Amino acid sequence: MSRIALSKSSIPGRRAIASGPVGWSFRLRSLVVPVIAIALLVLMASLNIGLGSSYISVSDVLDTLTGGGDARTQGIIFDLRLPRTLSGILVGGALGLAGAVFQSIARNPLASPDVLGITWGAGVGAVSAIVIGGNLASLGVPLGGLVGGLTAGTLLYLLSWRKGIDGYRMVLIGIGISAVGYNIVYWLLTVGDVDSATRATTWIVGNLSDVGWESVGPVLTALAILVPVTLICSRTLSTLQFGDDTARGLGLRVDASRGILLLLAVLLASVATAAAGPITFVALATPQIALRLVRAAQPPLLSSLVLGALLTVSADFAVRVAPGATDLPVGVLTAILGAPYLIFLFIRNRRKETA
Numbered sequence: 001m002s003r004i005a006l007s008k009s010s011i012p013g014r015r016a017i018a019s020g021p022v023g024w025s026f027r028l029r030s031l032v033v034p035v036i037a038i039a040l041l042v043l044m045a046s047l048n049i050g051l052g053s054s055y056i057s058v059s060d061v062l063d064t065l066t067g068g069g070d071a072r073t074q075g076i077i078f079d080l081r082l083p084r085t086l087s088g089i090l091v092g093g094a095l096g097l098a099g100a101v102f103q104s105i106a107r108n109p110l111a112s113p114d115v116l117g118i119t120w121g122a123g124v125g126a127v128s129a130i131v132i133g134g135n136l137a138s139l140g141v142p143l144g145g146l147v148g149g150l151t152a153g154t155l156l157y158l159l160s161w162r163k164g165i166d167g168y169r170m171v172l173i174g175i176g177i178s179a180v181g182y183n184i185v186y187w188l189l190t191v192g193d194v195d196s197a198t199r200a201t202t203w204i205v206g207n208l209s210d211v212g213w214e215s216v217g218p219v220l221t222a223l224a225i226l227v228p229v230t231l232i233c234s235r236t237l238s239t240l241q242f243g244d245d246t247a248r249g250l251g252l253r254v255d256a257s258r259g260i261l262l263l264l265a266v267l268l269a270s271v272a273t274a275a276a277g278p279i280t281f282v283a284l285a286t287p288q289i290a291l292r293l294v295r296a297a298q299p300p301l302l303s304s305l306v307l308g309a310l311l312t313v314s315a316d317f318a319v320r321v322a323p324g325a326t327d328l329p330v331g332v333l334t335a336i337l338g339a340p341y342l343i344f345l346f347i348r349n350r351r352k353e354t355a
Contacts, residue, residue, distance in 0.1 A: 029294045029295060030303065034305075041313065045089065046061040051321065052081060061077065065082075085316070087208055087215065087216050089312070089313060091272040091275055091312060093308050094226075094227070094269070094308070095113065095268070095272050095279065096282060096286035096304040096305050096307055097230055097231075098112075098265040099282070101230065101268075105237070105240070105265075106167030107241075108168065108170070109287075112283040114280045114281070114338070115178065115284065117173075118153055118174075118269045119178070119278045119280065120152070122148045122269065125144035125146070125274075126141045126142075126144045126145040126274055129143070131197070142218050145273055145274025149274075150270060152266075153263070153270075156173060157262055185204065188200070205278075206278050207276065207330065208276055211275070226267055226271070227268075231302060233257075233260070234302075240252070240257065276331075277329075278331060279312065280334050280338050281341065282308050282312055285337075286308040287304045293307075315330050319332075319333050
């Protein structure tokens with residue numbers, strides 16, 4: 001019978017697991033941070049679900065979600081409140097994970113779907129579906145967002161490619177794509193009728209208040225495929241951080257691997273944007289927060305996933321309890337927080353270049 005032993009690794013901050021002749025090492029913080037974040041996420045999600053005209057305590061929310069509670073409480077939670085919070089968890093997790101992949105590939109903290117044009121590319125597709133689709137908008141928005149995001153991602157890859165991908169060039173091109181997408185979106189608002197323009201404007205600011213089960217289902221299905229595949233690719237990202245030459249020496253197909261990772265990140269960001277609109281800042285800041293908490297060499301994927309969900313649900317809770325901000329979309333709050341953070345990153349990168 002084999003024995004499993006836990007011991008200190010020769011690498012600082014890591015632990016090693018050995019079972020007979022097989023062993024591997026891991027960073028202890030990479031497990032502790034997601035576990036704590038999940039506990040906080042459960043608490044914030046319960047608070048968010050319980051908030052409303054009929055207040056439900058955290059204990060009653062958890063009891064109902066695990067099969068208890070009376071019929072009235074079950075109806076309030078499952079029919080009215082759970083879709084909003086669950087959508088926040090899914091969208092935030094997808095954005096956090098996408099941001100971690102983009103920043104790892106570009107080796108640049110400014111690389112996120114918001115800056116690289118993926119968000120506004122998805123916005124062009126979704127708003128086109130709303131303005132042109134009419135009654136078919138509910139069916140066309142997810143598909144339009146996905147197509148728009150993929151188109152922006154393809155342009156980003158092709159325009160950034162020059163015997164490899166340079167993170168600085170990718171960010172500059174992404175800013176250009178964002179500007180084009182942003183202006184196309186607002187042009188579409190001027191050519192649509194009043195009703196479609198109003199629906200599109202509500203979607204543009206990033207809103208979870210109108211999300212129902214019909215929107216949660218497709219997002220949950222897509223992320224059930226994309227998230228595990230992306231997490232499995234974390235080893236590839238770890239290899240790419242050593243540089244292209246070293247990665248090729250280790251037998252990795254660098255260009256193909258990077259292309260697959262970019263595709264996964266684009267799909268994650270596009271699905272999240274199509275579901276709830278452009279919720280900015282989450283994909284930009286979450287990987288950097290996770291990086292500092294875990295103290296890793298690059299943004300950790302699992303921690304970024306959970307922290308992205310936690311940040312989005314917390315922001316949604318904040319706009320619901322803040323005085324006079326009941327109708328404030330969550331995307332507005334995250335944008336307000338994201339603008340100074342983006343300026344901070346620009347200043348920080350500039351200081352590093354001049355140091």
